[in-house]
Amino acid sequence: MSIIISPSLLSANFARLEDELKAIDQAGAPWLHLDVMDGLFVPNISFGIPVIKAIRKVSDLFFDCHLMIAEPSRYLKDFADAGADLITVHEEASRDVRQTLADIKALGCKAGLSINPETPLSAVEPYLTEADLILLMSVHPGFGGQSFIDITFKIKELRRLMDEAGSKAILQVDGGITTDNAKAVVDAGAKCLVAGSAIFGKEDRKAALEGILAATGKEAQ
Numbered sequence: 001m002s003i004i005i006s007p008s009l010l011s012a013n014f015a016r017l018e019d020e021l022k023a024i025d026q027a028g029a030p031w032l033h034l035d036v037m038d039g040l041f042v043p044n045i046s047f048g049i050p051v052i053k054a055i056r057k058v059s060d061l062f063f064d065c066h067l068m069i070a071e072p073s074r075y076l077k078d079f080a081d082a083g084a085d086l087i088t089v090h091e092e093a094s095r096d097v098r099q100t101l102a103d104i105k106a107l108g109c110k111a112g113l114s115i116n117p118e119t120p121l122s123a124v125e126p127y128l129t130e131a132d133l134i135l136l137m138s139v140h141p142g143f144g145g146q147s148f149i150d151i152t153f154k155i156k157e158l159r160r161l162m163d164e165a166g167s168k169a170i171l172q173v174d175g176g177i178t179t180d181n182a183k184a185v186v187d188a189g190a191k192c193l194v195a196g197s198a199i200f201g202k203e204d205r206k207a208a209l210e211g212i213l214a215a216t217g218k219e220a221q
């Protein structure tokens, strides 16, 4: 199975976004993870629609938008218009998950569903064949650079549930991914790894990305 690494822009140098995007492109990453925080669902504010719209003009990367915002259904069209390719919402933040996933798809985007480390898999189980991606958080959402919470068992269990349901969704894991834990996460069943500080926190972004991929022992998609 090939692996997707989705570098999180949260740890990039915001004063040099275009250069950062080029570095990621040249490093061979096909995706860019965009962490949107509203200061309500999570205790931090990052960036939003105008920034995504601006960087869309200078990048062809697949925009993987992770919305950590309360009731994301209010802004789906704005994110789609700004250039999102994938919109992932949190189950904990959405009143009507099924409708929200359908609305994202109707806008022409891939639809993702995420849960926090303490949220049980039963929260995503009803949507395994409707979502294009299931995101398991391996840190408490809100900040980059946190330590990985060992959710290996949860990843394995989700992989089993997805296979059982015939789900074709991408299993993504986000938070605290490093060369030390990437293999365990992939071996447990993850297909897509988000990495922020482990890539943008390093001088050589390409070497950092290749290091994470090499640690998994898999090919890049």
Ligand SMILES: O=C(CO)[C@H](O)[C@H](O)COP(=O)(O)O
Binding pocket: 008, 010, 011, 033, 035, 066, 068, 139, 140, 141, 142, 143, 144, 145, 146, 174, 175, 176, 177, 194, 195, 196, 197, 198
């Ligand atoms: O969703 C997130 C935080 O809420 C980020 O995507 C995540 O933390 C990535 O950063 P790092 O790899 O530094 O943990």
Ligand SMILES: [Co+2]
Binding pocket: 008, 033, 034, 035, 066, 174, 194
């Ligand atoms: Co994220």
